Amino acid sequence: MKCVCHEGTSILACFSTIWFSFRIALNWLWNSLGLAFGLAAKDFIANLIGGVIIAITSPFSEGDKIVLLASGGKFRGSDSPKISEYSVEKIGWYSTLLMPRDKKPTIVPNGYFLGNATINHSRATHRF
Numbered sequence: 001m002k003c004v005c006h007e008g009t010s011i012l013a014c015f016s017t018i019w020f021s022f023r024i025a026l027n028w029l030w031n032s033l034g035l036a037f038g039l040a041a042k043d044f045i046a047n048l049i050g051g052v053i054i055a056i057t058s059p060f061s062e063g064d065k066i067v068l069l070a071s072g073g074k075f076r077g078s079d080s081p082k083i084s085e086y087s088v089e090k091i092g093w094y095s096t097l098l099m100p101r102d103k104k105p106t107i108v109p110n111g112y113f114l115g116n117a118t119i120n121h122s123r124a125t126h127r128f
Contacts, residue, residue: 050110051093064122
């Protein structure tokens with residue numbers, strides 16, 4: 001914003017106009033940084049909340065045999081339920097380490113368990 005000091009305009013009024021424009025620009029900058037941080041932290045916070053919920057509700061524990069059901073019925077690109085059978089190796093606050101039958105360790109973010117079904121065969125009382 002261009003500020004031209006004319007006769008009769010005080011320097012203080014001109015400085016006030018420049019300061020107001022600077023504050024608006026600074027406000028936009030802080031708001032943009034806050035939005036960017038919020039969007040970036042969304043998944044991280046979801047994974048931490050998932051870890052807290054797993055710790056409180058304990059739907060599975062280390063050593064349990066579980067099956068993960070992804071939305072759409074596929075997990076790791078396969079329709080076979082054998083692909084999605086895992087042994088729980090370690091449960092952390094941010095992620096869970098699972099060991100599939102093919103012995104390739106899989107780290108699953110805890111936020112995944114908030115939106116997808118998990119079947120725990122180790123706690124099943126009846127088998128079909």
